[in-house]
Amino acid sequence: MGNFCQKYCSCLEPYVPCLFSGKEDEREEDVGQVFANPAVVRIGSQAGEKDKVNKTKGKPLPPLPGQHLVSTCNFVALFNYEARTEDDLSFQAGDKLEVLDASHEGWWYAKLLLPEGSVCPGRKLQGYIPANYIAAVQSIEAEP
Helix, strand or coil: HHHHHHHHHHHHCCCCCCHCCCHHHHHHHHCCCCCCCCCCCCCHHHHHHHHHHHHHHHCCCCCCCCHHHHHHCEEECCCCECCCCCCCCCCCCEEEEEECCCCCCCCEEEEECCCCCCCCCCCCEEEEEEEEEEEEEEHHHHHC
């Protein structure tokens, strides 16, 4: 039963770790043995689990979704947005934007990227925008 589970039911590994711990040779040695309590098979498995927990505690957290995109690409506006305060930036769907600061959740500080040669006197070019109104230029969300 153990070999069958190891071979075909790898999804059980988190729930029955004693079947999957150890190396292949060690598992083959246990084939003929019957144990009343599977925890007895690997007494040292709890110590190994504590080591895994200690190793993961020292690792830094992964970046928030979208944070890694900020420094690598430009964004395109998905919808029109009319500024509601003097700190906001108005834009139209299809406008290109460069995010300068994504540290505020939901509201990013961005710069409007105008096409070459276009001049818009009096138009504000930087301000806060709603993060859910834009998508990375090369992403599937940016496609019409």
